[in-house]
Amino acid sequence: MKRRLAALAAAAFLIALTGCGQVQDAAEKAVNNGASQVATAAGGEVRKQACALVEDGLISVKEKELLGGLAAGAETAGAPAEITTPLRQIADSGNQVPAESIKALQEACAK
Structure with a gap:
């Protein structure tokens, strides 16, 4: 009887471990999926804010200050290079914003 009880306990333990692994996998997938959705939304x-600023x-x-601030956020959020490159160029420019960067950003926004 004790052997049978020990075998049942061992089987239950193995099932629990397998279940925990599946639960952990599901949790990791949910977290990764959620993080991806947050990054996409961000x-x-x-992009929406940058496009509104260069529309005219x-x-x-x-x-210019706002666009400079958006550059880091765009890079962190994983925005495409067609957005981040002109934003970074605008952020790094001195007193005069490069017209080609504004044009590149407008073209990216039009897509």
């Missing part, structure tokens, strides 16, 4: 929001083609000092 990238979309950064004129960049004020305040808008």
Whole structure:
């Protein structure tokens, strides 16, 4: 009887371990999927804000500062290079925002 009870306990333990592994796998997939969705949403929001700022083609000092701030957020969010490259160029520019960077960003926004 004791052997049978020990065998049942061992079987239950193995089943529990297998179940825990499946639960852990499912949890990891859910976390990764959630993180991916958050990054996609964040990238979309950064793109939306950047596109609104360059829509008219004129960049004020305040808008330049905002675009510079969006550059890091866009890179972190995994926005495509067609967005992050002109944003980074605008952020790194001195007193004069490069017209080609504004144009490149407008073209990326039009897609």
